[in-house]
Amino acid sequence: MEREERFFLAALARCPGLGARRLATLLALADAKALWHMDPAELAMRASIPSSVCAALASLRREAPDLPERIACASGACGAELLVMEDSDYPLILKEIFDPPMVLYVRGTLERAARRVAVVGARRCSPYGTSLAREFGEKLAAAGLTVVSGGARGIDTAAHRGALRAPKGKTIAVLGCGIDVAYPSENRRLFDAIAERGAVISEYAPGTQPLPVFFPARNRIISGLSSGTLVVEAARRSGSLITAELALSEGRDVYAVPGSVLSPTSEGCHALIAQGAKLTARPGDILEDFGLGTKAPRGARKSLSSEERKIYQVLSFDHPLTMDEILMSLPDGEIANLAFLLLQMELKGLVIENEWHAYRRAERE
Template identity: 60%
Template sequence: MEDRWYLAALLRCPQVGSVRMQRLQSVCPAAKDIWSMTAAELRATGVLTDAAADALARHIQGDPNLPERIAEDCRRADVSMVTMENECYPLVLREIFDPPLVLYYRGTLLPDARRIGIVGARKFSGYGEAAALEFAEHLAAAGVTVVSGAARGIDTRAHRGALRGGRTVAVLGCGVDIAYPPENRRLLTEIVAADGAVLSEYAPGTQPLPMFFPARNRIISGLAEGVLVVEAARRSGSLITAEMALSEGREVYAIPGSIYSPQSGGCHNLIRAGARLVESPREILEEMHLVAQPRRSARAQLTPDEAHVYQVLSFDHALTMDEIIDSLPVSTTTSLPLLLLQMQLKGVIIENEMHAYRRAERN
């Protein structure tokens, strides 16, 4: 049994996080040897408190076959696992104060990829949705891997936008064999299929718990050269990710919003505190010394009937199907549902939760 599986099993003890484990390994480098220690031997290292040493000993004695079970669970779920010593472990993640000692993942993990985190509100506006899709797509098309948390709202839109242009990585607060939220199961599958990755520091089978998500946020910021906050209320989990990025010396970008929107308050506070206000993906790419890739105009992808529908729609305001019908020739309205579906598949329009439609791009 490889030493990494013993390390993974040790980290399943709630009282022993990555910082304590690093200190313990500075005294006893082999995780397999730590796994064989008694409570007295763990206390004798001088690294753990008596309570933590006793808890770890109970953890080991309570499930002595845990390393083998974790390895088997990963094999059955087609999940890979790396430690910090593995060459696949992301380079920039090693630099943070509390890097995860193990990473479980499905898909393709590139250690030296250029990455930007994109986070935001679960309850978003049409403006925020459009910005997340646009920035993620353009950044991905320029070779930047978009990192987000696969949560409802802006995170999901960031992953969707990135898939149009390139790669994306989803960082979960649960095992990578669990789809959370459940409606993103297909999205996570698409991310893996598109040479992206779904990753977590939690072993397969670990259920999502509130305490896991702040820890998940440090991985999002730790993987990225910078973090873009699209929309966030004044008190938002997205701001935790931004604060973690700042604490690690990473760039923080924020998109300004309406002064009347509660989803803009967090971004505006970040800008006041020194985050860089950005209005286009090009500004981030310039900061990263990358060049935006020329993209084919949305209009060039349209059939004549689709062009009629596109002309009626705008970027700023979504229209219901009835409103679209009122503005179209009768000959086009009979095939409108099919036209709208085709245009969504081409990525030129977006349907919101109210089944209203708008352009996906500003031009």
């Protein structure tokens, strides 16, 4: 699609009632520029579009006749690329959902066929949830999965930050506002970092302010980009459960982290588990489903560094050790980057971490 056509399509997508399916029907009749300028009565007659939608489009054109040009200028000003469904870079998995976004504003790199998992949860989360979201984000990203979330406070932010802690970790933030609007404001620098290592995306034009109605629609993109969705903490009625339900409706996997029966922010996760979501206590539970389990490849032990080899020698198959216990067992004393080395050994398939954050060898010898 020509560059000018993209911005006319983006303007049409701003019209209430013109979803992806109706727009696809219209584009079979004429190009986006012609549709933007078409008489509403003719549009209603030729495409069987409800009169209310035609009236909304006419109103939009009256109020903002230069909307396509304004979208083009705003996109360029914030460094956003405009993707449409026919582009080769448009994610394949997102096209499969019931209502894929016709246009996507992208800052960064949105890989077409990357393997992705969503990590979502409560904005008002507990330290337990924050810690787990960060850990899942880091270990899933370190294993090669792209972590998708919504850029919100709480679990979303922790998952994004965790993914960025992995040396080559990638993450995607899906916003419920314009791509140039930092919401929440304290995440502006985080969004810049995400764009450098992944992508910040939105279906809303630059300058669009966050409104409550936008976030349920945003959630379909989070689940739509992902082969699976992990809910870390969620109240019984929350946007995270909407994301999980959307994933289920599209035949995607849903994972949920259990918590205290006394915690309101775990009620949603427990409800999901009762409905069939996979109880998930560690990143390996997800990695195994992606074929990234802990079975060590042949020759993996030969790739161990001298420090990793010392750690491996104090571990056993039957008796997991915490990091403090590992440090006490090392003959040379403290290793400053023990957590990172254990993560690397886990990714090599030589070490397994259990739900109590203790480590053992992956195989009996």
